[in-house]
Amino acid sequence: MHSTTLHSDNRADVAGALAQDRWIVACLCAAWCGTCAGYRATFDELAARHPDKYFLWVDIEDHADVVGDLDVENFPTLLIQRHEDVAFFGTMLPDPNVAHRLIQAQCSMDDAELARYAQSSEERRHWQRDCNLRALLAGAS
Template sequence: MTTRNLTALDFNETIEGNGIVLVDFWAAWCGPCRAFAPIYDELSAEHPDIVFGKVDTEAQPELAQAFQIMSIPTLMAFRDQVLLYAQPGALPRQALAEIISQVEALDMDEVRRQIAEQEAAVK
């Protein structure tokens, strides 16, 4: 699958309507973003079952603000609407492939149980 440009209009729908969604927050003027883009695109072609989204922080400042993006590129990984990974910095191919493998391997029932426990402890 190719990467898909996400906007404020379709961001939530994309997260809610797909199992695994990776999101690259980027900008055209950002050198590390441009260096990371071919790696991201290459892995999107190798994982057609995963949605690879891109948010242009210049065109979508409200999304960048909502996710408190302070540095780009920032990669986020969602699975079953749960944010599992959010880190700034361009990744080498192997690191991105490892993140994808880890997200795919997670037991989401266990993740949801842990989230519920944390939320209960806060109350």
């Protein structure tokens, strides 16, 4: 299983995939970023290691209408979400083992635990308001 790249012509398909009952792991990058270019193969490797999750690659400049207001401070930035709850939003070391452990840790939470976690700090409450990829994509359509 490989990741999906968001394009202007597949937004409806991506929105349908995001609506499914599975974890979403999105990488927010930019085409000009050398680190991102090198991380792409790692991201696809992670997708193969986690075939039950939906992996989405988003170029933040090509899709500024979707993610333009997100505070992407550095690359790569990962966004991990289940249903409407954002479990993680932040810069990730471009190391496949670190990302793998992060994905495992976040995705080990059941829905009730994730809901509590999502509201457990001001930063996480901010993620819920501003980083919900389902809502961002729907708002850009």
